[in-house]
Amino acid sequence: MDNFQVMEEKVDWKGRPTKKGVHGGIFPALFILVMFAFNSCAWVALAGNLVMYFTGVLHLDLASASNSVTNFMGTTYILAQIAAYLADAHVGRCKIVLISGFIEFLALLLLAVQAHIPSLKPQPCDIYDIKSQCEKIHGGNATFFYIALYSVAVGLAGAFAGVPSHGADQFDDKDPKELRHMSSFFNYLTASNAIGSILSLTLVVWIQTHVGWDWGFGTSAACVFVATLIFAVGVPKYRIHAIGGPNPIVQILQVLVAAVRNWRLPLPKDSAELYEIKNENGEEFLPHRDIFRFLDKAAIQRKKTNMNSETDKKSNDKWELCRVTQVENAKTIVGMLPIFICSIFMSTCLAQLQTFTIQQGFTMDNKLGKHIHIAPANLAIAPMIFMLVGIPIYDRLIVPLLRRITGHPKGISDLKRIGIGLLLSCVAMIVGAIVEIKRKHVAKSHGMIDANPLVNKLPISIFWLAIQHFTFGISDMFTYVGLMEFFYSEAPKPMKSIASSLLWCSLGLGYFLSSILVDIVNHATRNNTKSGGWLAGNNLNRNHVDLFFWTLAILTFINLLNYLYWANRYEYKSQPLHNASKVEVSQSQDCV
Template sequence: MEKPEVVDVKEEADFQLVDENKVDWKGRRALKFKYGGMCASVLILAMIGFENLGTFSLAVNSVPYFSGIMHYSIPDAANMLTNYMGTGYILAIPVAVLADTWIGRYRSVLISGVFEFVGLALLTAQAHYPSLKPPLCNIYDITAHCKTPSGGQEALLFIGLYLLAFGTAGVKAALPSHGADQFDEKDPREERRMSTFFNTLLLAICFGGAVSLTFIVWIQINKGWDWGFGIGTIAIFLGIVIFAAGLPLYRFRVGQGTNAFNEIIQVYVAAIRNRNLPLPEDPTELYEIEQDKEAAEEIEFLPHRDTLRFLDRAAIQIKHGVQSEKPSSPWKLCRVTQVENAKIVLGMIPIFCCTIIMTLCLAQLQTFSIQQGYTMDTTFTKHFHIPPASLPIIPVSFLIIIVPIYDFIFVPVMRKITGIPTGVTHLQRIGVGLVLSCISMAVASVIEVKRKRVARDNNMLDAVPILMPPLPISTFWLSFQYFIFGIADMFTYVGLLQFFYSEAPKGLKSTSTCFLWSSMALGYFASTIVVKSVNGATKHITSSGGWLAGNNINRNHLNLFYLFLSIVSLINFFIYLLVSMRYKYRSQSPLVPGGNSKK
């Protein structure tokens, strides 16, 4: 007679504290009380804060550097900025794929941080040494003949700039997912902490951005660009050191060697190949490998769902008598779990598309609202004026105040009401943000009407805004639209990060968070198209050649454009309602042996 297996109670209790999908830095199962959690995530938050401190000022204040120091024309300087930012968003996707399938998220962040450090160090050196930049010259003096950068100087500028763009893309791609890896999304307690992490991630970005928009911009303007770039370089170096020091504390997700993108494509190819085969009434007849203890550790298993059934054809087994055909190629026959992952990705795409309009609205607050601020009184105190490049500090300041209130007051109250660990579902959170962005555009339209009324009452409608004294109306009137959009930003963008991370297949966690950056990139591109289209559609009904044409914002019809965006946002929200109501969250219940779903 065999002796019964003796189970150590302490060992069993410790096993319950193991995150089964994560390992420590030595490849051992990660104990929850020893690895990961909020202690490890603090180092990750420090990294994103320092990284944002070092780079955010480039997004708002680099055009003066490109034009005033490097002697590019203002249109060329503006294009250099947009190309730099667009490259940073686009490169996040391939870097995320590398992070998920090859080098891992931790290494991706470190390598990307080094690229950022080197890129900004090159820009610092160029700004400091006269031989690496054109001679000083006033580009606003029409009689001056300012030399443009030489071939070597231009090469150094672009090498530094695009090394920085590549590094920024890598940090965006891998850092949020690596931070979320420090928590077990299947544990309700840790799911709440993960929600706190994503909220605090936004807070860290805001703190870094606030310092960059104020202190770094002031340094660049008053002490020199080399000092501004140099401080940013030091900030990135500190972020890398702090992040790297957390190696013994982090949890690392296992199974990153799978090419998840390849598996998704295989499902579509197999479904097309099997398009003429009849779907079985019983989903248990679809193909799935046997689940055993070892496979459960390394391979993801998902139950079948009755959605997007046309993809189920990828898992149809062709029977020859009693025997089923063994899978000869994954391009002809796919697992049920593989098909379910393809369904999840396809189901997330409509959600992704509905958030593009919100970024389109955000682009207006970063462009036209800044132009509004140039015409208004920027006095903060008797002896202090807000630099126009620092106007984005308004929504950032609001977010710094709002995020803790949301996480420590709103979420606990809603958790008691709804029973959901995060207070509200991810899709509900995104929806609230979309509604608020619509309201923000409506408020922006009302504020613009008030600003133009002040200009008309003071006979300043025909004055060139950049040459005239400021209107007797405070720039803080813009804070209303910024405040509402700041709350929308917190709800939608953080909600999107959580939604994409929690729903994505294990092999696409980093790539899924890049959906947010892709949405923002498409929103910015869409802004250019919409502005040109609106001008083209209204050029015959306005004297200025369109609602937004010309350099005189006082003669434009920006209020009508804001109202138009508010209506478009409202329509987009109703579409989102239909899409989100049809979406089914991924199931966390495992398959029973043999590939059958639990009923």
């Protein structure tokens, strides 16, 4: 098999060639969609309400609890990038979903055990009582808890990495009809995630809050068990991506190394003199682009002396000479990096919905009528419902309208869609700051600065926080769906799965950045506040979350300006050349 030929053969679960009508298609994809809904039902409540477990049960202060949640989510998303590589190159997408489901199930059972046994957690204590000396979780109990928690992260990472790409494998992208079904699959995948999230933020959060955390973690474990079982039932019908072909990351590294090694060589005036191969095995060809010209040095051919010379042997060194298509793939990755980096900060803002916004809601009036109480984590239902309703409306109504105006097949380009989402994330942080100012004003005007939220709620409705959630819901619909399409469509052919997981990577880095910013802000303001920092201590009414949100809004706006600069300079990848005669062929050997 040629080193540059991308293996796209699909096999069944026994490694045999698949049969059309027997393997793949809509029916097995339904198993994957249902599985993802159950998996979302398990983990969304954990992520959305975990900050309350850290403060109320483990007795961490507000800043530490916030950082613990963002570190957990950040680790999960970063591990998804690693899992995507393992799925594509070593384990297989189907297997990694099954393995990760088993790990996640066991980890959630361990969390349920820890929440159930009193000796594995600190003694009950009111952290909001200034006179109380609450013991934080420590020692062996802390080790047990964090091993279980981060084992959940490992399991989730495998699901995030394997499910989208394995679902897309059920359709033949060379068949126009199945290609449309593949596009629909990604929309339905978003919808199944929204459905699972809504169930999680209502049913599972209610169990956590009113029945007990042990039952809450146990319910999540049951959801993962059902999800993995449903996924396993569909195994005989799946089209499974065969592992093999060149290592895509190595190919990119080869271009970078070859460009550095050839940095002294002058670039030819005619790009046709750059190295390319003959079309012998149906390889993909990409035309040369006049961007990132330094990388073109990787495709410069050294002059021949005689066939037995050491120089000629080195000219075929895969780390010294690369074909034009390989260089163009590297250029695409380099061009995508600034877009990826700009997307990180939006994830930092999104992290606040699972940390400080949850803590804000805990101090506010959460009654809906006389008998219904809304948990702070339930507010995340608002963006989920909006996405569940908004995505079909956008896809079926708004896109055709925009298509008539702009002539773009998607209505607007992926980069413009991402830009709109980044702008809305800035608006969401401004809204959050304004609502926090109002919340603190109510606390001050009613003499409730030191009120215990376990006993007395502020006379301001928790639904004020829904505005921020709603704005983020619109932002997510534009930014994250746009990023998924952008990374997938622009990525080199051998890196589709890995590139798609860049979305999870940006989320992970954004959550880590949130933890870093909280520490920086507390350190910078420790001498200006009585509590030792804007976000220090357990009294949210005396803290300055509003100033923190204003800071994030300003940084988000600066990030938006940086994004606009790089988006305007980005050159979309050229379409592959299917006719080999359009490519100037210079040698018959390839370079890997």
